[in-house]
Amino acid sequence: MKLLVRNLERATTEQDIRVLFSTYGKVTECNLVLDQETGLSKGFAFVEMPDENEAKAAVEALNLSTLAKSKIRVKYAQN
Template sequence: MKILVRNLERTVTEAELLKLFQQYGTVETCQLVLDAETGKSKGFAFVEMPHGREAVKAIKGLNTLRLHGTGIRVKQAEDKPQA
C-alpha cells in the first residue's frame, strides 16, 4: 500500500521516516520528495508497505504525530488519474 506523508518539517530525513514506519512492519520504499532546483524537501513523502494490515496500523499510529514540532498527516495515497 502506498502511503502519503504530508506536513513534514523541511529538516526531516528519509532515515527518520523509515525508522518511524518500520515500527509497524516491512517498508518497501521511503521517498522524501525533493525540490529539483534546490534539492531541499518539499515537505511530503511517500512510503510503500507491502502488507495492508501493517500499513493501516502505521497510518492510524502516525497520523497527527508530532515530528520536529509539527503534526504530520498520514493517509493512503490516491492514484493520479491517467491523462
C-alpha cells in the same frame, strides 16, 4: 500499500521517515520529495508498505502525530 506523509519538517530525512514507519512493519520504499532547484524537502513523502494491516496500523498511529516539531498527516495515497 502506498501512503502519503504530509506536513513534514524541512529537515526530516528519508531515514527518519523509514525508521518511524518501520516501527509498524516492513517498509519497502520511502521517497522524500525534494525541490529540484534547491534540493530541499518539499515537506511530503511516499512510503510503501506491502502488508495492508501494517500500513493500516501505521496510518492510525501516525496520522496527526508529531515528528520533529511538526504535526504530520498520513493517509493512503491515490493511485
